[in-house]
Amino acid sequence: MDVAVLVSPAAGRGRARTWSAGVLSALEAAGLTPRVLPATTGPDAERQAAEAIAAGAGALVAIGGDGTAHAALQAVAGTSTPLAVIPAGTGNDLALALGIPRDPVVAARAAAEDLVAGTTRAVDAGRTGDRWWATVLCCGFDSAVSDRANRLRWPKGRRRYDVAVLAELARLRPREVELVLDGEAHTLPVTLIAVGNTPWYGGGMKVCPGADPTDGFFDVTVVGPISRLQLVRTRPLLTAGTHVEHAAVTVHRVSRVELASPGVTTYADGEPVAPLPATAECVPGALRMVGTART
Numbered sequence: 140m141d142v143a144v145l146v147s148p149a150a151g152r153g154r155a156r157t158w159s160a161g162v163l164s165a166l167e168a169a170g171l172t173p174r175v176l177p178a179t180t181g182p183d184a185e186r187q188a189a190e191a192i193a194a195g196a197g198a199l200v201a202i203g204g205d206g207t208a209h210a211a212l213q214a215v216a217g218t219s220t221p222l223a224v225i226p227a228g229t230g231n232d233l234a235l236a237l238g239i240p241r242d243p244v245v246a247a248r249a250a251a252e253d254l255v256a257g258t259t260r261a262v263d264a265g266r267t268g269d270r271w272w273a274t275v276l277c278c279g280f281d282s283a284v285s286d287r288a289n290r291l292r293w294p295k296g297r298r299r300y301d302v303a304v305l306a307e308l309a310r311l312r313p314r315e316v317e318l319v320l321d322g323e324a325h326t327l328p329v330t331l332i333a334v335g336n337t338p339w340y341g342g343g344m345k346v347c348p349g350a351d352p353t354d355g356f357f358d359v360t361v362v363g364p365i366s367r368l369q370l371v372r373t374r375p376l377l378t379a380g381t382h383v384e385h386a387a388v389t390v391h392r393v394s395r396v397e398l399a400s401p402g403v404t405t406y407a408d409g410e411p412v413a414p415l416p417a418t419a420e421c422v423p424g425a426l427r428m429v430g431t432a433r434t
């Protein structure tokens with residue numbers, strides 16, 4: 140079987156590139172024929188992956204972090220083409236949620252095993268406008284942090300997020316958001332809203348702890364107005380997901396979320412997805428994943 144492979148040069152500060160030889164060898168050892176696509180940007184990757192599948196590739200392998208997986212999704216979601224995500228980015232939240240081995244070569248062996256056996260796992264995906272996403276779509280404080288981090292030229296890597304968090308904390312204020320949950324409308328002041336297909340975002344923060352990517356629903360975490368101090372204190376609770384017990388937090392299980400608030404861009408899988416107003420729809424079984432449920 141011909142397998143198209145995306146390797147994000149930027150992911151994990153070059154980690155995807157470093158691991159790619161081992162991943163390709165593992166695929167070849169299983170009798171597959173991997174072909175690395177020469178894409179160097181997200182849009183290139185989306186286009187080249189779609190072309191490779193149209194030309195006969197039987198599966199897509201994405202080596203990188205959540206941004207790399209996000210590009211890969213655009214080519215395969217809603218189709219029967221299997222997708223393997225090989226974790227080699229700074230944030231590997233999709234791989235974590237799906238039980239993909241942390242070691243890229245072990246993950247590649249697991250993916251190859253499923254491809255050879257013809258075993259795939261149906262996983263839900265979020266759809267917003269014409270974009271697909273797999274982990275968490277956020278708006279409010281966290282999307283403002285991502286927006287600011289993307290605009291910063293310095294520092295690089297995780298430190299960029301630390302600087303962006305401090306800058307956004309300084310101007311923290313609740314935003315009025317119109318939120319429609321499965322047809323039920325609310326207008327409320329919020330600090331942030333996280334629409335989770337899977338539990339984690341931001342490299343291991345369990346923002347939607349009950350989210351299950353195979354149940355056909357999103358878990359939506361809504362954080363109401365909270366002070367800077369409360370936000371800073373609540374943040375460490377995100378690792379365990381116990382922030383949902385805070386009085387300002389509510390959780391909703393729905394399949395369709397409409398969001399409106401002026402001047403806000405939503406982010407999902409760490410990538411900008413759409414300016415508000417926008418709708419997020421959970422599409423059951425939109426992805427055919429391989430190499431999952433191993434951890």
Ligand SMILES: Nc1ncnc2c1ncn2[C@@H]1O[C@H](COP(=O)(O)OP(=O)(O)OP(=O)(O)O)[C@@H](O)[C@H]1O
Pocket residue numbers: 145146147148149150151152177178179180181182184203204205206207208210211227228229230231296409410
């Ligand atoms: N060949 C490619 N395949 C997929 N994505 C690519 C490719 N080339 C560049 N990209 C882009 O590179 C970025 C890689 O981000 P990703 O999240 O995978 O890595 P990361 O190390 O977690 O990144 P970040 O440091 O931005 O959090 C994405 O924005 C993606 O669109």
